[in-house]
Amino acid sequence: MNKYKTINRRKSDRIYVGTVPIGNNSPISIQSMTNTKTTNTLDTIKQILELQKVGVDIVRVAIPTMKAAESFKIIKKKVSVPLIADIHFDYRLALKSIEYGADCLRVNPGNIGNKKRVSEIVKCAKDKNIPIRIGVNAGSLEKDILKKYRIPTPEALVESAIRHIEYFDDLNFHQFKVSVKASDVFLAVEAYRILGKKITQPLHIGITEAGSFRNGTVKSSIGIACLLLDGIGDTLRISLSANPIEEVKVGYDILKVLGLRSRGINFIACPTCSRQEFDVINIVNQLEKRLEDISTPIDVSIIGCIVNGIGEAKLSTLGLTGGYKKSAFYEDGIRQKNKLKNEEIIEKLEIKIRNKIKKIDELNNCKK
Numbered sequence: 001m002n003k004y005k006t007i008n009r010r011k012s013d014r015i016y017v018g019t020v021p022i023g024n025n026s027p028i029s030i031q032s033m034t035n036t037k038t039t040n041t042l043d044t045i046k047q048i049l050e051l052q053k054v055g056v057d058i059v060r061v062a063i064p065t066m067k068a069a070e071s072f073k074i075i076k077k078k079v080s081v082p083l084i085a086d087i088h089f090d091y092r093l094a095l096k097s098i099e100y101g102a103d104c105l106r107v108n109p110g111n112i113g114n115k116k117r118v119s120e121i122v123k124c125a126k127d128k129n130i131p132i133r134i135g136v137n138a139g140s141l142e143k144d145i146l147k148k149y150r151i152p153t154p155e156a157l158v159e160s161a162i163r164h165i166e167y168f169d170d171l172n173f174h175q176f177k178v179s180v181k182a183s184d185v186f187l188a189v190e191a192y193r194i195l196g197k198k199i200t201q202p203l204h205i206g207i208t209e210a211g212s213f214r215n216g217t218v219k220s221s222i223g224i225a226c227l228l229l230d231g232i233g234d235t236l237r238i239s240l241s242a243n244p245i246e247e248v249k250v251g252y253d254i255l256k257v258l259g260l261r262s263r264g265i266n267f268i269a270c271p272t273c274s275r276q277e278f279d280v281i282n283i284v285n286q287l288e289k290r291l292e293d294i295s296t297p298i299d300v301s302i303i304g305c306i307v308n309g310i311g312e313a314k315l316s317t318l319g320l321t322g323g324y325k326k327s328a329f330y331e332d333g334i335r336q337k338n339k340l341k342n343e344e345i346i347e348k349l350e351i352k353i354r355n356k357i358k359k360i361d362e363l364n365n366c367k368k
């Protein structure tokens with residue numbers, strides 16, 4: 001939780017993707033999507049396992065062909081994280097994926113076809129008790145909606161979503177979540193805001209096709225943060241033209257900043273200037289890499305000099321404040337007797353962080 005603000009989340013229904021709850025105040029789950037060929041089962045399994053290591057909650061896998069559906073069957077048996085089958089165009093791929101154990105489906109109303117096909121998918125999902133995501137995308141709106149609005153507008157995205165929500169309602173199917181994504185931040189945010197007021201189902205949020213690692217991170221952070229601050233969003237995916245692992249890390253970073261979820265080390269580090277007593281940038285980057293395996297939340301401040309170092313160290317679980325040749329080390333806001341030699345900071349601080357994590361984990365285990 002953030003010290004200064006608590007976000008009131010939009011009230012929504014709860015569904016489950018495998019064992020992961022979505023909606024009704026559940027932790028905001030982080031999704032990513034494999035970008036290996038699904039038919040390359042070994043690489044896809046490897047990527048899913050890598051995503052699990054960095055804390056992904058749910059993984060989406062594209063099923064573009066029947067061959068991919070056959071591979072999905074094998075992949076599903078080898079991983080424990082819930083899998084969503086991503087379906088476009090051919091409803092038979094949806095039916096096959098459900099048969100092969102998908103924990104959820106993502107269908108795109110703009111290209112899945114007529115109501116009859118949708119009803120077959122829904123019937124199958126109902127039988128297996130799995131949810132569906134209605135995934136509207138500004139880039140693939142239905143032709144008639146696009147004709148009506150001329151360009152993708154928030155209202156157009158919402159109309160597409162509502163059309164399918166009504167199909168689902170008619171079929172008495174309520175286990176679904178909805179997304180109305182666009183690559184334009186204003187378009188996506190407004191669409192979610194409108195939709196959020198109209199329905200009670202959980203919302204999967206994201207800025208689609210956001211771009212390269214840096215550009216996409218900035219766009220996603222702005223769009224997703226606007227929604228989260230409004231209390232909108234039950235699960236999210238950061239769409240980056242980068243390794244999917246980065247999507248998960250950025251997702252956690254956004255949620256961490258807003259106090260909505262915490263995982264791993266929150267490094268507080270100064271931008272550096274000529275007052276720095278040690279190489280802050282190098283130390284922070286190295287420690288970030290070395291400590292990637294940590295999932296226990298902890299604040300660690302690494303500040304180059306006393307200007308802001310003492311204040312930040314007092315607010316952090318562990319803190320380092322740059323000093324001449326040796327730097328002051330703080331634990332739980334209290335300055336420790338022994339300083340760290342500046343040339344030994346990386347090794348020594350890693351040990352101190354790991355020891356502290358061990359203590360925190362032991363304490364948490366005792367409380368259980």
Ligand code: SF4
Pocket residue numbers: 270271272273274275276277303304305306307308309
């Ligand atoms: Fe410079 Fe010190 Fe500020 Fe870091 S904390 S930017 S070293 S003045």
